[in-house]
Amino acid sequence: MPDQDRREVRQEVRSGRGSVNTLAAGDVGDVHVTNNYYRVKWAGAIASAMVVAFGAVYYFAGDPDVRDAVADGPPLRVTVQTKDSMVNRNGAWFFPGRLVRAGQTLGFDQMAALMSKRTDRVDTYETTTLVTVEGNRSHTVDVTGIRVKVRSKVAPTAGGTLLVYPSQGEDTNIKVGFNLDEQVPVPRNADLEGEAYGRPYFDDHSVSVKKGEVVNFGFTVQTVKWDVTYDLEFDEVINGKHTTQTVTNGSRPFRTRGFAPAYDQAVGPYSRDGSFGVIPRARALGEMCGEPCTVRLAVRTAE
Structure with missing residues (x-):
């Protein structure tokens, strides 16, 4: 066919995927097929991969402000563990009703077994909690x-x-105590061996926690006068920005109960063999917090 008579025919064929195939017919054997669907698909995949790769590089090596802005969860991951062992913590609890029969004495193991069956107990005078x-x-x-x-x-x-x-005291990394009988309770140095609270804790200390770093707070919260439910609030500064994080005892608030004016019975160490039995209220309070019964402060403050 002479060059001047050569014609070009273009035919568009649509496939089931909606692609467009363009067939150009010229000289014999000169056939070109272009599939625009797959071209667009591969171009999109390459672009997406580049975006993901760039994002990963920016996240791991980029600005920490961006990483913190998209971080999941609170600034500090918190685990609360309230000690329930009679051996490892302060032993003062309130139970509704009567715990033992008149004239009955129980050994240490028997008392521990009885306590484990009672979920209605409330910390009295002191709550000891490990917050990680x-x-x-x-x-x-x-x-x-x-x-x-x-x-x-x-x-x-x-x-x-x-x-x-x-x-019996508790061994923790940081010892902080609150006296709920103060008008405004402040965190204080808690000397568990000396059984007294000292100066405000943050007057002498600072606490900084890096990513992945773990810090333990051993809290003791005491009251003689009140029945209190409460949360703990952490004031935090992150890159110059202030925020507050609330810590609860699982799904519930913390609770510490002072001493009532009278009880149906008071139970405590009854004899030298370690057994427990009914004892006078005055003796029970004297063993826990002295006479008169107060929250002991190494540095006295207005109450």
């Missing part, structure tokens, strides 16, 4: 203060059973 925090931000989390956020505060009602066992 783990850094969850690229920037360091500076804990600048901790305070008690009171939910309810009422005088303890009379009745029920007071069970006491002398304090």
Whole structure:
């Protein structure tokens, strides 16, 4: 066919995927097929892969402000463990009703077994809690203060059973105590061996938690006068920005109960063999907090 008579024919064929195939017919054997569907598909895949790769590089090696902005969860991951062992913590609990029969004595193991069956007990005089925090931000989390956020505060009602066992103390990394009988409870140095609270904790200490770093707080919260439910609030500074994080006892608030004006019975160490039995209320309070019964402060403050 002469060059001047050569014609070009174009035919569009649509496939089931909606692609467009263009066939150009010229000289014999000169056939070209272009599939625009797959061209677009591969171009999109390559672009997506580049975006993902760039994002990963930017996340792991880029600006920590961006990483913190998209971080999941609170600045500090928190685990709360309230000690329930009579051996490892202060032993003062309130139970509704009577715990033992008149004239009955129980050995240490028997008392521990009885307690394990009762889920209605309330910490009396002192709550001892281990709070473990783990850094969850690229920037360091500076804990600048901790305070008690009171939910309810009422005088303890009379009745029920007071069970006491002398304090055994607790070994924790950071020891912080709150006296709920203060008008404004502040975190104080807690000397468990000396059984007294000292200066405000953050007057002498600072706490900084890096990403992945774990810090333990051993809290003791005491009250003689009140029945209190409360949360703990952590004041935090992250890269110059202030925030507050609330810590609860699992799904519930913490609770510490002071001493009631009267009980149906008081139970405590009864004899030298370690057995427990009914004892006078005055003796029970004297073993727990002295006479008169107060929260002991190494540095006295207004109450």
